[in-house]
Amino acid sequence: MDTDRPTIYQHPLAYLVGLEGVALLRAFAGEHDRSFVEARLADVRALLDAADRFGPGHEVPPITTRDGYRHWAPRYDGPNGFWGMEEPLVRPLMEHLPRGVAVDAACGTGRHTEWLVEQGHDVLGVDSSPDMLEIARAKVPGARFTEGDLHELPVDDASADLVLVTLALCHVRDLGPVFAELARVLRPGGRLVVSDTRGYFTGSPLYPLVEGADGEFGYIPNWFHATSEYLQAALPVGLAPRFCREYVGGGADHADGGADGGAGGGREYTAAPDAGTGAFDPAADVELEDPARPPTLWELMPWVPAAAGAAYAGTPSLVVWDFEKERGSGR
Known part of the structure; x- marks a missing residue:
C-alpha cells in the first residue's frame, strides 16, 4: 500500500x-x-x-492499511450490509470448481476462507493485518493463515488452483505488479476471482476511508480502478477473463470500509421514495x-x-x- x-x-x-x-x-x-x-x-x-x-x-493525515484495520478488526464482521450483496455474487463463480489448493489473499477475518473450507478446499489465508488474522484463526480452525502482502505472497510458484481477492485491490494504486504476483502462484488452468469496490467521489480516482481511535483519526488511501486497468494488468501475465460484471445497488447504495462501510464494513443509503x-x-x-x-x-x-x-x-x-x-x- x-x-x-x-x-x-x-x-x-x-x-x-x-x-x-x-x-x-x-x-x-x-x-x-x-x-x-x-x-x-x-x-x-x-x-x-x-x-x-x-x-x-x-x-x-494518511494512515496505513495495517493501522486502519487494527482499529476495524474487532467490528469488521458486522453488522455489515455489504456482505449480503457481495458474497452471493462471488461465491457462485467458485462453486463449480474442482476442490484443490485455494489462497484467500487479503482474507481479512476469514469470511470467504470459512466458506472455502466448507466447500472442501485446502485453504491458505493471507493478510497484512495481524489483528484481522487473529480473528480469522479463531473463527476458521480448518484453514492455515499467514501474514503477507499482495505484492509478495508467501506461496510457491504455480501451486494454487484458486486465488480469491475480495475488496482489497482498492488499496493498490498500480494493479500490474499485483496481478503478476497472483498469476505467479496460480497453476495453468487455475482461477482468480476478484471483487472490488467502485469508489464514491464522481470524477476522482481517490476515495479515502477515514478511521480513527483513541481520539485520533486518519485516512486509508484508496483508488478506483477503471475496468480497462484490470485487463491491462491481467492479460500480459496470462490471466484471461471468463466473467466480468459491475453491480449497481438500489438508489445510493454504497459501502465503505470498516466501521462505516468499503473495503470492509458496510452501510447502505437509499433516498426514501417519499x-x-x-x-x-x-x-x-x-x-x-x-x-x-x-x-x-x-x-x-x-x-x-x-x-x-x-x-x-x-x-x-x-x-x-x-x-x-x-x-x-x-x-
Whole structure:
C-alpha cells in the first residue's frame, strides 16, 4: 500500500454541495425536471447560508492499511450490509470448481476462507493485518493463515488452483505488479476471482476511508480502478477473463470500509421514495455525530436525501471478475 500520501482537507459542506452539483449535472443532462433543479439550487443557497453549522473542516493525515484495520478488526464482521450483496455474487463463480489448493489473499477475518473450507478446499489465508488474522484463526480452525502482502505472497510458484481477492485491490494504486504476483502462484488452468469496490467521489480516482481511535483519526488511501486497468494488468501475465460484471445497488447504495462501510464494513443509503424534493432544512434536528472528527458520507447523505439519491443513482458499487490462468503462459 502507498503510504506516501499527503494530508487532505475535508469539509462537510464541500461534500454536501458536491452532491448537489452532481445531481444538477444529471438534471442538466435531462434526468430531472425544472422543479428538481430549482430545489437543488435552493439547497445550495441554504447550505451556504448555514455554513457555520458545519465547522471549519478537518485536516486528515494518511494512515496505513495495517493501522486502519487494527482499529476495524474487532467490528469488521458486522453488522455489515455489504456482505449480503457481495458474497452471493462471488461465491457462485467458485462453486463449480474442482476442490484443490485455494489462497484467500487479503482474507481479512476469514469470511470467504470459512466458506472455502466448507466447500472442501485446502485453504491458505493471507493478510497484512495481524489483528484481522487473529480473528480469522479463531473463527476458521480448518484453514492455515499467514501474514503477507499482495505484492509478495508467501506461496510457491504455480501451486494454487484458486486465488480469491475480495475488496482489497482498492488499496493498490498500480494493479500490474499485483496481478503478476497472483498469476505467479496460480497453476495453468487455475482461477482468480476478484471483487472490488467502485469508489464514491464522481470524477476522482481517490476515495479515502477515514478511521480513527483513541481520539485520533486518519485516512486509508484508496483508488478506483477503471475496468480497462484490470485487463491491462491481467492479460500480459496470462490471466484471461471468463466473467466480468459491475453491480449497481438500489438508489445510493454504497459501502465503505470498516466501521462505516468499503473495503470492509458496510452501510447502505437509499433516498426514501417519499422524499419529494428532499430539500436541506437548516432548522431540522440533525447534527454531526462528532464535530471533532470528519463525518462519514453515510452521516451526511440524509441531510440532502434527494441530491444524494440522484447523485448516486445507477452507480456501480461493486465489480466482480473471474480470470483463468492460460495454459502455456509464460509464468
